[in-house]
Amino acid sequence: MENPLHHFELHPLIPLSLFGIDISINKAIVMMWIACGLVFLFFYVATQGRSLVPRRIQSMAEMAVEFLRALVLENMGPAGRKFFPFIATLFFFVLFANLLGLIPGAYTVTSQVIVTGFLAVLVYGISLVVGFALHGFHFLSILAPAGTPGWLMPLMVPIEIISQLARPVTLAVRLFANMTAGHIILIVLFSLMLTAPVYIGWMPFGFTVAIYGLELFVAFIQAYIFTILATVYLGDAIKLH
Amino acid sequence: MDSAAAALLGMGIAAAGFGGAAIGIGYIFGKMIEATARQPAAEAKVAKYMWIGFALVEAIALYGLVIAFIIMGMRG
Numbered sequence: 104m105e106n107p108l109h110h111f112e113l114h115p116l117i118p119l120s121l122f123g124i125d126i127s128i129n130k131a132i133v134m135m136w137i138a139c140g141l142v143f144l145f146f147y148v149a150t151q152g153r154s155l156v157p158r159r160i161q162s163m164a165e166m167a168v169e170f171l172r173a174l175v176l177e178n179m180g181p182a183g184r185k186f187f188p189f190i191a192t193l194f195f196f197v198l199f200a201n202l203l204g205l206i207p208g209a210y211t212v213t214s215q216v217i218v219t220g221f222l223a224v225l226v227y228g229i230s231l232v233v234g235f236a237l238h239g240f241h242f243l244s245i246l247a248p249a250g251t252p253g254w255l256m257p258l259m260v261p262i263e264i265i266s267q268l269a270r271p272v273t274l275a276v277r278l279f280a281n282m283t284a285g286h287i288i289l290i291v292l293f294s295l296m297l298t299a300p301v302y303i304g305w306m307p308f309g310f311t312v313a314i315y316g317l318e319l320f321v322a323f324i325q326a327y328i329f330t331i332l333a334t335v336y337l338g339d340a341i342k343l344h
Numbered sequence: 345m346d347s348a349a350a351a352l353l354g355m356g357i358a359a360a361g362f363g364g365a366a367i368g369i370g371y372i373f374g375k376m377i378e379a380t381a382r383q384p385a386a387e388a389k390v391a392k393y394m395w396i397g398f399a400l401v402e403a404i405a406l407y408g409l410v411i412a413f414i415i416m417g418m419r420g
Contacts, residue, residue: 273403280406281399324399331396 110290111214111283130210131218138199138212167195174331179338186337189229193222194330201282201322205315213325214282216275223275226333234340245343274332281325285318351419358412365405372397 115127149164157165171191175183197213204211212218234242246263247256292314295307376394380387 276407276410277400277403280410281403284406284409321399321402324395328396328399328403 108287110286113215131212131215134203134210134212135200135218138196138203141203142195142199171330175334178331178334179341182341183334183338186334190330190334190337193226193333194326197222197278197329198323198326201326202319204282204286205318205322211282211286213278214286216279219278220271220275222278222329223271226274226336227271230336230340233337234343237341238343242340242343245339270336274329274336278325278329281321285314285321288314289318348419351415354415355412358408358415361408361411362405365401368401368404369398372401 113129113131115125115129116133117128119126119128145160146164149160152158153161168191171194172187175187175190179186200212200218203209204214234245246260246267248259248263251259289311292307292311296304296311299307372394376390379390
């Protein structure tokens, strides 16, 4: 059986280097360009010839945007309106990257921990910047939950620091591990079908189809979870309890 | 026991973390059914939180997979 991790390896397609830094173009970068292009194309087509009674694609785009706006308002309050473009970009990029990875032969960008890690650190960094910009040093009170008695502080503050530091790590690892595990399961089941004789091979093949359906669902739900957690973290920084 | 065998054992034990997630997912769906049976009107609202909870629990199982990857990377 082929090594199930083989397909996650990246090899440069066009070797490039800038001031000694390796910036080679590989499959993941091409897939990111395609994902960005598809998001742009989707909204370009959806907003062409807008009408009061929307066509199918326009109503799809409207539903997605309204859903995201409700999410932002619910978790960040009216002050979160400014962050709506960022949140929407995050959601559509992750969603399209997840979905594109499910096309056979394509590459899942979000199965690289460097991509999800960068997105998570970006979200967390923005929440820190926003927190300090809005509340100044009062923002450090996020490390002490409201109503904590003074003698508990030496215990609570380290715990809260750890839970804050765990936020970007779990945000990144959740998306990366879900995508990687899903694709490994698909590969393992499919190679089981290829190696088994036909009279038993239909069983893993059926499983592959079922798991593929689950992976489609997981692609949507993980993009949703990533976005909802990003709004919650930013909302914490804005509202400060 | 040589270190190759120990690494394989460690990866297997890391995978055993899926048991906890299995219990968690069972709980989530069981409670969802219970809640819907008591208050059928609330189904859509409860379903939203059920799927979020499902994704969070499933992700925790996959942290075990990440640990298995780390062991595999250290094995060389």
